[in-house]
Every structure is written in structure tokens, then in C-alpha cells.
Amino acid sequence: MQSFLEIFDIYLLEAMVNGILLGGVLALLALGLNLIFGVIDVTWICYAELVMIGMYGMYYLVQYYGLPYYAAAPLTILLVAAMGALLHYLVIAPLLGAAPINQLLATGGVLFVLQSFATVAFGIDFRNLGIRLPVLQFAEMHFSYSRLLSFLAALVGMVVIYLFMTRTYTGTAIRAIAQDRQIMALMGVDTKKIYLVTSALGGALAGLAACLLVLQYDVHPFVGLSFGPITFLICVLGGLGNFVGGFVAAFLFAEIISLGGLFSDLEWGYVLAFAFFIIMMFIRPGGLLARRQ
Amino acid sequence: MNFRQLIPWVVGAALIALPFVYRDPYHLHILVLILIWSFAYTSWSMMGRFGLVSLGHGGFMGVGAYVTALLWNHLGISPWIGIPIALVCAGALALIVAYPCFRFRITGHYFALVTLALSGIVLQIITATRDYTGGSLGYTPDRTKGSHLAALQFDDKTTWYLIALGVWGVGLLIWRWVDRSMDRYALEAISEDEDAAAAAGVNVTFEKLKITVISALMTALAGALYCQYQMFISPDTVSGIAVSLQMVFAVVVGGIYVALGPTVGAIITIMLAEGLRIGFGTKAVGWDNLVYGVLLVVFIIFLPKGILGSLLERIKPSSKR
Numbered sequence: 001m002q003s004f005l006e007i008f009d010i011y012l013l014e015a016m017v018n019g020i021l022l023g024g025v026l027a028l029l030a031l032g033l034n035l036i037f038g039v040i041d042v043t044w045i046c047y048a049e050l051v052m053i054g055m056y057g058m059y060y061l062v063q064y065y066g067l068p069y070y071a072a073a074p075l076t077i078l079l080v081a082a083m084g085a086l087l088h089y090l091v092i093a094p095l096l097g098a099a100p101i102n103q104l105l106a107t108g109g110v111l112f113v114l115q116s117f118a119t120v121a122f123g124i125d126f127r128n129l130g131i132r133l134p135v136l137q138f139a140e141m142h143f144s145y146s147r148l149l150s151f152l153a154a155l156v157g158m159v160v161i162y163l164f165m166t167r168t169y170t171g172t173a174i175r176a177i178a179q180d181r182q183i184m185a186l187m188g189v190d191t192k193k194i195y196l197v198t199s200a201l202g203g204a205l206a207g208l209a210a211c212l213l214v215l216q217y218d219v220h221p222f223v224g225l226s227f228g229p230i231t232f233l234i235c236v237l238g239g240l241g242n243f244v245g246g247f248v249a250a251f252l253f254a255e256i257i258s259l260g261g262l263f264s265d266l267e268w269g270y271v272l273a274f275a276f277f278i279i280m281m282f283i284r285p286g287g288l289l290a291r292r293q
Numbered sequence: 294m295n296f297r298q299l300i301p302w303v304v305g306a307a308l309i310a311l312p313f314v315y316r317d318p319y320h321l322h323i324l325v326l327i328l329i330w331s332f333a334y335t336s337w338s339m340m341g342r343f344g345l346v347s348l349g350h351g352g353f354m355g356v357g358a359y360v361t362a363l364l365w366n367h368l369g370i371s372p373w374i375g376i377p378i379a380l381v382c383a384g385a386l387a388l389i390v391a392y393p394c395f396r397f398r399i400t401g402h403y404f405a406l407v408t409l410a411l412s413g414i415v416l417q418i419i420t421a422t423r424d425y426t427g428g429s430l431g432y433t434p435d436r437t438k439g440s441h442l443a444a445l446q447f448d449d450k451t452t453w454y455l456i457a458l459g460v461w462g463v464g465l466l467i468w469r470w471v472d473r474s475m476d477r478y479a480l481e482a483i484s485e486d487e488d489a490a491a492a493a494g495v496n497v498t499f500e501k502l503k504i505t506v507i508s509a510l511m512t513a514l515a516g517a518l519y520c521q522y523q524m525f526i527s528p529d530t531v532s533g534i535a536v537s538l539q540m541v542f543a544v545v546v547g548g549i550y551v552a553l554g555p556t557v558g559a560i561i562t563i564m565l566a567e568g569l570r571i572g573f574g575t576k577a578v579g580w581d582n583l584v585y586g587v588l589l590v591v592f593i594i595f596l597p598k599g600i601l602g603s604l605l606e607r608i609k610p611s612s613k614r
Contacts, residue, residue, distance in 0.1 A: 043402055043405075043406070045538075091590055091594070094594050095593065095594060098593075098597065099344075100401055100402060101344070101346045101401060101402070101405065102593050102597060104346070104402060104405055105346070105541055105542075105545060105589070105593055106589070106590050106593040106594065108538045108541065108542070108589065109542065109585075109586045109587070109588075109589030109590035109593065110586065110590060111538065111586070112538065112542070112582045112583070112585050112586030112589065113582075113583055113586030113587055113590070114586075115579075115582060115586075116579040116580065116581075116582035116583035116585075116586060117579075117583055118579075119578060119579030119582070120578075120579040120580060120583060124578070221579075225533075225534065225535070229409060229410070229413045229534060232406050232409060233406070233409075233410050233413075236403060236406045236407070240402065240403075267417045267418075267420050267421030268417075268421050270413070270417045270421075271414055271417045271418055271421060274410045274411075274413050274414040274417065275414065277407075277410050278390065278407065278410055278411070278414075281393070281394075281397075281399060281403075281407050282393040282394075282397060285397045285398070285399050285403070
């Protein structure tokens with residue numbers, strides 16, 4: 001009995017740590033979405049598809065052009081950042097005055113476009129980088145290096161964004177616009193430019209997430225569906241536009257998925273997470289950290 | 294009865310007569326698909342036209358299809374009883390999710406994303422219970438050994454065409470019924486301004502709940518019919534986010550505010566998919582969605598009222614829709 005408990009605890013601990021490691025990347029994705037929502041007041045339904053394109057970018061740069069991983073990553077981040085800016089310029093900007101739900105649906109259309117573009121251009125095969133990182137063993141627990149690396153890189157990415165938002169003029173302007181959209185235009189801030197910069201920044205975060213996720217998952221045109229919905233739920237759970245809430249919610253979600261997957265199949269982890277989300281929406285409709293009215 | 298009132302009767306009679314005159318099975322198959330999906334799209338737009346953008350209808354459709362098929366395969370319950378049970382399940386699901394949503398005033402983006410979670414849950418549950426549902430490989434209702442009528446399985450395309458036509462007609466009648474009821478005015482007021490509507494004496498939660506449940510029941514029926522007709526369902530074809538978005542897309546293209554808009558949307562999307570499939574064969578995999586997506590974006594930017602909506606507006610600019 002004693003030994004059974006010990007083994008059980010080790011697995012539990014391992015699942016919990018893996019949950020935290022998963023949470024890092026999810027938090028990164030949630031940060032990107034929250035940034036765009038907080039500043040432009042638009043939900044990019046196709047956010048995970050940008051990540052998918054980024055993962056293909058990594059795959060082609062590394063496998064076909066033979067670039068080393070660390071050289072391909074910045075290129076991918078730039079590529080996805082450019083796509084984010086383009087998405088804003090082509091789709092969101094003409095719709096800024098329309099009903100918010102139209103913007104949401106338009107990005108839903110972009111989701112179809114990106115998914116089927118990937119199907120047409122890259123085929124539906126599962127592809128991977130072919131980089132296999134070793135497994136770290138620590139006190140009878142196993143963690144993959146790729147997850148650890150992702151977690152650390154995600155943290156670094158978030159710190160960089162934080163510094164950018166607090167220490168630079170553009171970052172301050174972005175935060176100011178998130179607080180009051182109308183007034184900032186009167187204060188001499190070029191909102192169009194700021195929107196474009198924010199979109200590019202959101203894209204860059206998706207690109208970074210792509211570089212990290214490609215280490216852990218095979219890429220295929222529908223890979224976005226496996227973490228896209230989760231990302232939205234995290235953002236809503238944390239309160240759309242609330243950076244800290246999104247961060248907390250990401251780790252909560254990751255733990256639920258990871259622990260749920262420990263006791264049963266991985267799908268049940270997702271079911272639990274979704275159910276938790278719906279219940280939390282009723283308890284705290286404004287997000288986890290929202291003040292009660 | 295003047296000429297205008299006669300049109301629906303003439304068109305209806307022509308549609309009923311069609312399979313007896315024209316019997317090409319492939320074209321009838323396409324027509325049945327168009328009718329079933331039109332019904333599903335109509336049921337989505339019942340809510341969508343009032344600003345209740347749900348991305349959870351893939352979930353309702355999945356419940357309708359899978360509950361019917363599971364009851365038939367595992368318990369031998371005829372779809373005649375199974376479909377009502379499936380409808381009750383979908384209705385209950387709609388109540389469970391929608392009531393708190395409306396009670397706590399979750400609207401707009403938030404409503405769309407909560408319902409998105411709903412379709413995610415249904416998809417994951419179907420995949421997770423793969424021992425019963427076949428998971429992502431799909432599921433086939435057993436072929437009946439006894440009566441075709443009791444099992445609601447017909448090999449004959451004409452029968453299916455008539456069933457689908459009837460259901461589609463009922464869908465349009467429900468639309469018309471809502472369109473002429475007081476609920477429509479209440480819901481339009483709610484979609485403009487909830488507080489003002491409540492102040493004017495509209496029971497906001499009840500009205501929204503009513504239209505949501507009607508919409509969910511209709512969607513579940515569409516799912517069950519699709520399952521009985523195709524005899525094959527998979528999580529990707531009847532549930533999940535892709536199906537939900539597909540519904541939204543077709544309705545937006547056809548026209549969200551007019552009764553026949555979803556039907557026009559279904560005709561366009563299905564003809565497009567079939568046209569590409571015939572024209573390009575297996576090379577066309579993905580192309581139909583690519584065209585859909587581009588069209589969806591273009592429509593939302595330039596023609597938010599949809600093809601039929603914009604056409605009708607152009608034909609009779611002054612009369613009410």
C-alpha cells in the first residue's frame with residue numbers, strides 16, 4: 001500500500017509539473033490574443049492557424065533549407081508577425097466600424113482560408129522537425145527537454161513583452177489605447193499605427209509559440225484546432241484583455257488538462273477543462289480576476 | 294388570393310412533383326443534402342438574426358446525430374423514438390448552457406466563445422468515448438433487418454427527398470411563425486439594447502431562451518436526419534467548431550435576415566463544393582474551404598446582408614422585408 005501511494009504521488013507530481021510546463025506555452029498564446037483584444041477589441045478566431053502556418057514555416061526552413069533551429073526561429077517569428085499585420089490591414093481595418101461579431105466571423109473566414117491553404121499547399125501529412133530532444137530524468141520523474149525549453153522561452157517572451165509595454169513609448173501608447181480608445185486619438189497617438197504594431201506583436205507571439213510547439217507536436221493543417229479553442233477559453237476565463245487573468249487561467253487550464261489526462265484519457269482532460277470553463281463563466285462571467293459588480 | 298400569394302404554393306407543388314418526373318439519383322442526392330443543410334442553416338439563423346451568434350450549433354447537431362444512432366445500435370430503439378429523445382437531450386443541453394448565459398448577461402463575443410466551448414465539449418466527448426461512438430473514425434447505424442419504415446432507413450432517394458423537403462418546409466414555417474409573432478419584436482428590441490427592452494417590459498431571459506431552444510431542437514433534428522440519410526457520421530462532419538463555422542458561413546453568404554437566405558447559402562456552398570470536387574477531383578481537397586473562407590471574409594466586408602438579402606433590398610427598396 002505504501003509503495004503504491006509513493007508511485008501514485010510521483011505520477012501526480014510529474015503530471016502537475018508537466019501541466020505547468022504546458023501552461024507556459026498556453027500563457028504565451030493567451031497573452032498574444034489578449035493583447036489584440038485589449039487594444040483593438042477584436043477576437044482573432046484564426047489565431048491558432050497563424051501558429052500552424054508558423055510551424056510549417058519552421059518545418060520548411062529547417063528541413064528544406066537546412067537552417068539551424070536557432071536561425072529559423074527569428075525568421076518564423078518575423079514571418080508570422082508580418083502575417084498578423086497583414087491580417088489586420090486586409091481584414092480587420094475595413095471592419096473596425098462594423099458590429100464586433102462581424103469581425104469575429106471574418107477572422108473565422110480567415111481560419112478556413114489558412115487551414116485550406118495549408119491543405120492545398122502542404123498536403124495533409126503529419127510532419128515533424130526530426131529534432132528529438134532528450135528526456136530529463138529527475139527523482140524518478142520524466143520531463144522532455146522540449147517542454148522545459150518551451151516553458152523557459154515562453155517566460156522569456158512574456159518578460160520581453162512586459163518590458164516593451166512598460167519601458168517604451170509605443171508600449172505605453174498601446175496600454176493607453178487599451179484603457180481608452182477615443183481619448184488617445186485626441187492625445188496625438190496615431191491609433192492606426194498602434195493597431196498595426198499591436199497586430200504584428202500578436203503575430204510575433206504566435207510565431208514564438210509556433211517555434212516552441214513545433215518541438216513537441218507534429219504539424220498538419222488542422223493542428224490549430226487542437227489548441228486554438230483552448231486558447232480562447234483561457235482568454236475568456238481570465239477576462240478578455242486581462243493579461244494577468246489570462247496568465248493565471250492558462251496555468252489552471254493546463255493543470256486540469258494534465259491531471260485529467262493522468263486519471264483517464266487526454267480527451268477527458270479536455271472535457272473537464274471545457275466543463276470547468278462553462279461553470280466558471282457562470283460564477284465569474286467577467287473573468288477570473290474581475291471585480292464583482 | 295393574388296399572384297404573389299400563389300407563388301409559394303406553385304413552387305411547393307413543383308418541388309414535390311420533381312422526383313416523380315426527374316429521377317437522376319446523383320442530382321436527387323445533392324438536392325437532399327441541400328435541403329437537410331438548408332434546414333440546419335435556417336435553424337442557426339433563427340438565433341443569428343437576433344444577434345445571438347452561437348458557435349455551439351455543431352454541438353447540438355452532433356447530439357442529434359449521435360444520440361439517435363447510439364440508441365438504435367446499442368439499445369435497438371427505433372429512430373422514431375430515438376429522434377425525440379435526441380431532441381430532448383439537445384434541448385436540455387441548450388437550456389443548461391443558455392440559461393446561465395442569459396441570466397448573467399453573457400452576450401456578444403463572450404456568448405460566441407462560451408458556445409464555442411460547448412461544441413468543443415461535444416466533439417471531445419464523442420472522441421473520448423470511442424468504445425461506443427467509434428471516435429474520430431466515425432460511426433455507422435446498423436442496417437435494419439426488419440421494416441425500413443420503423444428503422445427510418447430508405448434506399449430510395451425519392452423518399453428521402455420528400456422527407457427532407459417536408460422538414461425544410463416546416464423549418465420555413467417556423468421561421469414565418471417567429472417572424473410574425475410578438476417574439477420577433479421583443480428579440481429585435483433585445484438585440485438593439487437589452488436594458489431598454491427589459492425596461493419596456495420584455496422578459497429578456499425568457500425570450501432569448503425560447504428562441505435558443507427552438508433553434509437547438511431544429512439543429513438536432515437536422516443532425517439526426519443527416520445521420521439517417523448518410524448512414525455515416527463522424528465527429529468532423531456533424532459536430533465541432535468547423536461545422537459551427539460552416540453554418541455561420543453559409544447563412545452569412547445567403548443572407549441572415551431573410552427566410553430563404555440560409556437556403557440560398559446552402560445551395561451556393563454545396564454546389565461550390567460539388568462543382569470543385571467534380572471539376573478537379575482529389576486535387577480539389579481543401580480548395581472548397583479556401584474559396585469559402587475568402588468569400589466569407591469578402592461578404593462580411595462588402596455584403597453583410599448576404600446575396601439574397603442584398604438582392605431583395607435592391608428589388609424592393611421601400612417595402613418591408
